[in-house]
Amino acid sequence: MSMLLAIIFSLNFNVGVGGDHEDGWIPPATVVVSIYNRLNNKQLGVHCKDKHTDFGFQRVSGGHMWGFTFYPNPLWFTSLYFCSFTWYGAPVHYFDIYDHKRDKNACATCVWDIFETGPCRVTDNASLQCYAWKQ
Numbered sequence: 001m002s003m004l005l006a007i008i009f010s011l012n013f014n015v016g017v018g019g020d021h022e023d024g025w026i027p028p029a030t031v032v033v034s035i036y037n038r039l040n041n042k043q044l045g046v047h048c049k050d051k052h053t054d055f056g057f058q059r060v061s062g063g064h065m066w067g068f069t070f071y072p073n074p075l076w077f078t079s080l081y082f083c084s085f086t087w088y089g090a091p092v093h094y095f096d097i098y099d100h101k102r103d104k105n106a107c108a109t110c111v112w113d114i115f116e117t118g119p120c121r122v123t124d125n126a127s128l129q130c131y132a133w134k135q
Contacts (some may be wrong), residue, residue, distance in 0.1 A: 002099065003074060004015065009104050014086060019028065019097075023120065029071070030069050030070065030071055030072075030108075031069065031071075031072055031079070031098060031107075031108055031109075032067060032068075032069050032108070032109045032110065033034050033048075033067050033069070033070075033081065033097055033098055033110045033112070034065050034066075034067035034109070034110070034111045034112065035048075035066055035067055035069055035083075035112045035114060036060075036063075036064070036065040036111070036112065036113050036114065037061065037062050037064055037065070037114055038063075038113045038115050039062060039087055039114065039115070040062070040117060041062055042062060042087045042088055042089075043059055043060065043061055043062070043087065043088070044059070044060040044061075044062075044085060044086075044087050044114055045057060045059060045060075045084075045085065045086035046058045046059075046060055046066055046083055046084075046085055046086065047083060047084045047116075048068065048081055048082070048083040048097055049081065049082065049083075050070075050079070050080055050081045050082070051080075053070070055068055056124055065107070068081075072100065072104075073100070077104070078098075078100055079098060080096060080098065080099050080100065080102045080118040081096070081097050081098040082095070082096045082097065082133075083095055083096075083097045085114060087116075090116065093118075093133040093134075094133060094134040095118075095119050095131065095133060095134055096134070097110070097112060097119070098110060103121075104120055105122075106121065106129075107121065113128065115130075117130070118130055118131055118132050119131055119133075
C-alpha cells in the first residue's frame with residue numbers, strides 16, 4: 001500500500017512531466033478566497049460549497065467581505081467551489097468562485113468583488129477580471 005501511494009505521489013508531483021501541472025505549477029499549501037460586497041447599499045447573501053464542504057449561508061453588508069480557506073486537491077487538481085449570490089430585488093445568481101482549471105495560475109489569494117453585473121477577480125496589478133453569471 002505504501003509503495004502504491006509513493007508511486008501516485010511521485011507521478012502527481014513530478015513537475016514538468018505530463019498531467020495537469022505540465023507548466024510547472026505546484027499547488028499552494030492553501031488557497032484563500034475573499035468575497036467583497038460591491039452592491040450599492042444592498043446586503044449580499046452568499047452560499048458557497050464544494051462536493052465535501054458546505055460553508056452555509058452568509059450575509060455580507062455593503063463594503064464588507066466574507067471568505068474561506070481550503071487546501072487544493074493535491075492528487076487530481078480538481079478543486080471546484082461554487083456559490084450562489086442573492087440580494088433584494090434580484091434572482092439568485094450562480095458562479096464557480098474557484099475553479100482549478102481557471103484559477104490555478106491566477107491566484108493563491110483570490111479576491112472577488114461582487115457587482116450586480118457579475119463577479120470580478122482582482123488581479124495582481126489591481127485591475128478587475130470580470131465574468132458573467134452562470135445560467
